[in-house]
Amino acid sequence: MGTRIGWTNLPGDVRAAVEDVLGDRVVEAVSQPGGFSPGTADRVRTAGGQRAFVKAVSPAQNADSVRLHRAEARNTAALPAYAPAARLLGVHDDGEWVALVLSDVDGRHPVLPWRPDELAAVLTALEALAVAVTPNPVPHAPTVAAQLTDDFAGWHRIAADPPPDLDPWARAHLTELREAAGHGLAALDGDTLCHLDLRADNLLVDDAGRVTVVDWPHAGCGPAWLDTAILLVNVALHGGHDPEAVLRRSPLTADVDPAALTGVYAGMAGFFTDGARRPPPPGIPTVRAFQRAQAEALLPWVARRLA
Known part of the structure; x- marks a missing residue:
């Protein structure tokens, strides 16, 4: 759908902030398809085997996407635990880059045309x-x-x-x-x-x-x-x-x-x-x-x- 950057395109301090949230070093990042944000959308794995989903963007990619990431962070943090949604593990927002660290969901997008x-x-x-x-x-x-x-x-x-x-x-x-x-x-x-x-x-x-x-x-x-x-x-x-x-x-x-x-x-x-x-x-x-x-x-x- 859209064109997006990946984990390795993030500034070093943003990657380090994500690793601080996870408490471990990221050793693998796989970009995910779908959606329109030009920011990252990576399933990551840490050295200790923890998995998470990371999405990050800055105004250099698209200013409105930055606003949407901030809104998503607020909304996801407020969702009740029983809602069928990924959990927000942490946020990095330095005024330029906004990175959301979410629980990794073991699943895939529905097949199209819809089964x-x-x-x-x-x-x-x-x-x-x-x-x-x-x-x-x-x-x-x-x-x-x-x-x-x-x-x-x-x-x-x-x-x-x-x-x-x-x-x-x-x-x-x-x-x-x-x-x-x-x-x-x-x-x-x-x-x-x-x-x-x-x-x-x-x-x-x-x-x-x-x-x-x-x-x-x-x-x-x-x-x-x-x-x-x-x-x-x-x-x-x-x-x-x-x-x-x-x-x-x-x-x-x-x-x-x-x-x-x-x-x-x-x-x-x-x-x-x-x-x-x-x-x-x-x-x-x-x-x-x-x-x-x-x-x-x-x-x-x-x-x-x-x-």
């Missing part, structure tokens, strides 16, 4: 997670409505300055899309801690089918059904399953107001469509193509729901 057994395991895990983090256990988490207000205004920005390659159906239905996104935003009240970025590369599945949710910088307080709804964008993108059927059978989404779900998907489609036309952020050259692919997967689905 039925892995999708079922993830959906079950999200049901358990919603129970575990309701009421919201992270007091500093903002509301998801506050976090998504600007994102869900994407269709307003597009209407004011339509790109020449705008999808013809979207061009003809901008008013409906703006209204739907507003309805979706208004439906995001709730007292559940939501991850807000659920997709395959933020999930790990072990050999026993246990699921761990990783990368929590965007966590916010909202409805229990939202993460499942967001995951289904990834399912729609990669194919193999009917996301509408999944919505109907999931206990978290089956009884949600259909207009609320349509509004959320309209808001996300606007965010992806608006984002995809912008220049790539520093150090993350592939994110715009990924946003475009998500918009192209979402728009026909939104069109069917608005019909």
